[in-house]
Structures are given as C-alpha cells and as structure tokens.
Amino acid sequence: MSTVIKGGTIVTADLTYTADVKIEGETIVEIGRDLSGDEVLDASGCMVMPGGIDPHVHLEMPFMGTYSTDDFESGTRAAIAGGTTMVVDFCLPNPGQSLLEALQRWDNKAGRAHCDYSYHMGITWWDEQVFNEMKTIVEDKGINTFKHFMAYKGALMVQDDEMYASFQRCAELGAMPLVHAENGDVVADLSAKLLAAGNNGPEAHAYSRPPQVEGEATNRAIMIADMAGVPLYVVHTSCEDSHEAIRRARQQGKRVYGEPLIQHLTLDESEYFDKDWDHAARRVMSPPFRNKQHQDSLWAGLASGSLQVVATDHCAFTTDQKRTGINDFTKIPNGTGGLEDRLPMLWTYGVVTGRLTMNEFVAVTSTNIAKILNIYPKKGAILVGADADIVVWDPTKTKTISAKTQQSAIDYNVFEGKQVQGLPRFTLSRGTVSLRDGELTSKEGHGQFVKREPYQAVGKALSTWKELTAPRKIERSGIPASGV
Numbered sequence: 001m002s003t004v005i006k007g008g009t010i011v012t013a014d015l016t017y018t019a020d021v022k023i024e025g026e027t028i029v030e031i032g033r034d035l036s037g038d039e040v041l042d043a044s045g046c047m048v049m050p051g052g053i054d055p056h057v058h059l060e061m062p063f064m065g066t067y068s069t070d071d072f073e074s075g076t077r078a079a080i081a082g083g084t085t086m087v088v089d090f091c092l093p094n095p096g097q098s099l100l101e102a103l104q105r106w107d108n109k110a111g112r113a114h115c116d117y118s119y120h121m122g123i124t125w126w127d128e129q130v131f132n133e134m135k136t137i138v139e140d141k142g143i144n145t146f147k148h149f150m151a152y153k154g155a156l157m158v159q160d161d162e163m164y165a166s167f168q169r170c171a172e173l174g175a176m177p178l179v180h181a182e183n184g185d186v187v188a189d190l191s192a193k194l195l196a197a198g199n200n201g202p203e204a205h206a207y208s209r210p211p212q213v214e215g216e217a218t219n220r221a222i223m224i225a226d227m228a229g230v231p232l233y234v235v236h237t238s239c240e241d242s243h244e245a246i247r248r249a250r251q252q253g254k255r256v257y258g259e260p261l262i263q264h265l266t267l268d269e270s271e272y273f274d275k276d277w278d279h280a281a282r283r284v285m286s287p288p289f290r291n292k293q294h295q296d297s298l299w300a301g302l303a304s305g306s307l308q309v310v311a312t313d314h315c316a317f318t319t320d321q322k323r324t325g326i327n328d329f330t331k332i333p334n335g336t337g338g339l340e341d342r343l344p345m346l347w348t349y350g351v352v353t354g355r356l357t358m359n360e361f362v363a364v365t366s367t368n369i370a371k372i373l374n375i376y377p378k379k380g381a382i383l384v385g386a387d388a389d390i391v392v393w394d395p396t397k398t399k400t401i402s403a404k405t406q407q408s409a410i411d412y413n414v415f416e417g418k419q420v421q422g423l424p425r426f427t428l429s430r431g432t433v434s435l436r437d438g439e440l441t442s443k444e445g446h447g448q449f450v451k452r453e454p455y456q457a458v459g460k461a462l463s464t465w466k467e468l469t470a471p472r473k474i475e476r477s478g479i480p481a482s483g484v
C-alpha cells in the first residue's frame with residue numbers, strides 16, 4: 001500500500017519547493033513530480049512539512065501531590081490533532097528510586113500513545129547506583145538526555161555537586177544534560193516571605209520567581225557544563241536574563257541550546273493579575289509568564305538562532321487540581337497545557353506576523369530538535385528514507401481555540417478565545433494518516449518508542465577541546481630546597 005501527498009509545497013528547515021511525496025509503509029520512498037500511488041492525499045494550497053516534535057511534555061506526571069491529567073492517550077491525541085508526531089516525556093524517578101524501575105513504570109504508561117515518543121531521564125537524587133544505571137540507560141535503553149531540576153527545593157532539586165557529578169557522567173557516556181534553571185533556594189526564600197506578608201494568591205507565584213533566579217541558574221548550569229566538558233540544553237527559557245546567558249555562551253563556542261515555550265512567547269505576566277482566581281491559577285507554571293520585553297527577546301532569539309526550539313512543557317492540571325492552592329500559591333500544581341496549540345499558535349504569532357519565516361518555523365518546531373536529540377534525519381526531515389511523520393499544513397484554515405473542542409482532558413485552555421490561522425489538514429504518523437481533513441483517525445497504541453544513540457560528534461569535539469586546556473604538571477629542575 002502506497003500513499004502520495006500531491007500538489008503541496010514542501011517546506012523544510014532549508015528549502016521550499018513543489019513536489020509530491022510518496023510513502024510506502026512507514027517510510028518516505030520518493031519525492032518528485034507526478035507520482036502515483038494507491039491513495040492520494042490532496043495537498044494543493046498546503047505546505048508539506050516534517051511533523052512537529054515536542055521535546056518537553058509531562059504526561060501523567062506525579063507532581064506536587066497529584067498527577068498531571070493528560071496521560072499518554074489524551075496527550076498524544078492532542079499532539080496529532082495539532083500536527084505534532086513525536087513527543088519527549090520526562091521519566092522521573094522518585095528520590096531514592098532506581099532509574100530502571102522508574103523507566104519500567106513509564107514504559108507501562110506509554111503503550112497507549114497515538115504518536116512516537118521518547119524520554120529524558122530525570123536525575124532527582126545522586127549516588128553510586130544512579131551513576132551506574134546512567135550507563136544502562138544510555139547504552140541499553142536508548143535515552144541520551146538527563147534532566148536536572150535546579151528548582152523545587154525539598155522535592156526534585158539537585159545540588160551543584162550532584163549536578164557537576166552527573167554532568168561529568170553524561171560527558172563520559174556521550175549523553176547531554178538538560179536543566180530546569182531556576183535558583184530553588186532563592187525561590188523558596190522569596191515564597192516564604194511573600195506568604196508571611198499575606199501574599200498568598202497566584203500573582204505571588206510570579207513575584208517569587210523573578211527573571212534573576214532564572215538568569216543566575218542558567219549561568220551556573222552553563223559554567224558547570226563547561227567545566228564538565230558537556231553540551232547543555234536549557235528547558236523552558238522564559239526571559240532575557242536566561243537567553244542572554246545562552247547567547248553569550250554560544251558566542252564563546254559553548255554548545256548550549258535554549259528552548260522557549262509557546263506559552264511564554266504569546267502569554268504575558270498580566271495573566272496572573274486577573275481578578276478571577278481560577279484564571280490566574282490555571283496559568284501558574286515555572287518559570288512564570290514574563291513581560292513584553294522578555295517576549296521580544298525570545299522571538300529575536302528564535303529568528304537569529306541563539307534559541308533553537310519551541311516546546312510546550314505540556315503539564316496539564318484541572319481547575320480542581322489547581323484549587324489545592326486556594327490559600328497558598330506554593331501549593332498550586334505548576335504546569336500548563338499547549339500540545340495541540342503549539343504549531344497553530346506559532347504559525348499565527350510567528351509566521352503570519354512576519355517574525356519567523358516558514359523555514360524557521362520548521363526548524364524550531366521539528367528539525368533543530370531532531371538534530372539535538374540525535375534522531376535526524378529519521379525524524380524532522382522530508383527526505384527519502386525518513387519516517388513518514390508529516391504534517392500537511394493549510395495556511396488559510398482558521399479556528400478559535402476553545403476547551404470545548406480540544407483533545408486535552410482538562411476543563412480549560414490557557415489560549416481560550418485566541419483566533420489562529422494555519423492548521424493541519426493531514427497528520428501522518430509513520431505513514432498512517434492520523435488526522436484526515438481535520439478529523440482524528442489516529443489509534444491508541446500506534447506510537448512507538450524512539451531509541452536515541454549516544455552523541456559521538458559533539459561529545460568528541462568538546463572533549464578534544466577540553467584536552468587542549470587540561471591541567472598538566474610542569475616538570476622542573478633545580479627545585480629550591482624546602483625552607484624548613
């Protein structure tokens with residue numbers, strides 16, 4: 001059985017051209033003119049792009065005394081509806097728990113996925129067992145990224161010595177560390193002071209996490225990664241303070257990547273000042289939304305290449321779950337949704353406004369992260385031999401975002417009422433048409449785990465470069481006698 005996507009404009013991170021795409025089974029087998037196949041999908045007037053990859057989601061995540069509501073079934077269904085064909089979730093061992101045991105738990109949950117998936121492994125504690133298991137995770141389990149929380153003191157936060165040890169282990173294994181970069185000690189202190197002064201509403205969440213806590217932690221993580229000789233990926237970069245650190249590091253030749261979220265690009269801090277408690281609490285996430293200057297910095301970073309990826313950090317809690325923090329903002333579960341809306345929101349606020357080109361859109365939603373995760377060109381590419389993860393994008397189609405019509409299982413949408421222009425007409429997941437003319441045809445359980453090999457090139461470049469400046473003992477003759 002073959003499928004031909006006909007009459008569309010192929011848009012990749014580098015090229016825009018007109019051609020048909022032929023798929024056999026799960027793979028792209030031909031790109032050219034006047035191709036024929038058993039089934040034809042009409043792409044006239046549309047862009048044919050690599051399916052979106054969201055490298056930062058939390059599905060059914062145990063967090064702050066509850067679980068995020070979207071699981072692998074509803075979360076990946078939302079992904080497909082929005083043109084995303086692969087997600088990367090975070091496998092989070094409880095402090096003290098074996099990484100392999102946690103992975104088993106995640107594998108049990110992920111069997112319901114509608115699209116392909118992978119995991120970042122969380123480093124939530126540190127000892128010899130974690131050190132040893134990291135090797136198995138990389139070499140046998142196909143996971144080459146490890147996430148470190150510099151925030152959430154008393155829960156997931158790791159100390160600098162643990163982070164340095166883990167980063168060095170990543171360097172040895174050809175893996176890459178990720179950081180949630182906020183200074184957890186300062187956040188804890190500011191939160192306690194705000195509460196003591198009677199500031200217990202959701203707006204205090206933003207006050208407790210000013211841009212400085214993010215800038216400081218990003219700088220610290222960059223320096224620690226540099227000393228460990230390892231690349232670094234900074235998740236949910238929300239402000240100029242953090243972006244500036246990443247930009248400077250990259251100019252110095254450090255391999256550092258930054259990932260703004262669609263929420264931070266399009267929603268600002270005024271959301272927390274809304275008179276409606278529920279409205280504000282539903283938008284509580286870390287880092288919080290920022291002001292326009294920070295948003296402009298993030299957009300500029302995407303256009304200029306100092307920031308590489310737009311993600312969602314999809315971590316969706318219901319209004320009832322959010323209400324756990326009615327009298328204490330520190331108890332509001334942190335996280336917002338966005339999986340279904342990432343591509344349409346970015347097209348509308350990025351491409352339609354002229355902030356991004358179509359090629360940059362493809363780069364920041366798919367191709368760049370496929371390269372960073374070491375799965376390119378299997379994913380993130382329209383090339384012969386690549387997985388047929390494809391979105392046929394109608395740039396004229398519009399809708400108004402509403403919780404009433406979304407796939408996510410929660411009862412609201414942080415983008416409620418936003419008019420978007422640009423929506424998927426077809427989404428293909430490994431050759432299977434999973435969204436047809438806007439209607440979901442995807443199947444629970446279709447998604448497969450995507451193995452990711454350790455990094456060869458980047459790790460080698462960094463370690464060779466480190467070798468040049470490594471400490472060397474100076475051999476001396478005529479050493480003066482001791483003064484004793």
Ligand SMILES: NC(=O)NCCC(=O)O
Pocket residue numbers: 058180284285286287313315334335336
């Ligand atoms: N970002 C957020 O508020 N929730 C998800 C967990 C995390 O990544 O910090």
Ligand SMILES: [Zn+2]
Pocket residue numbers: 180235236286
């Ligand atoms: Zn985070």
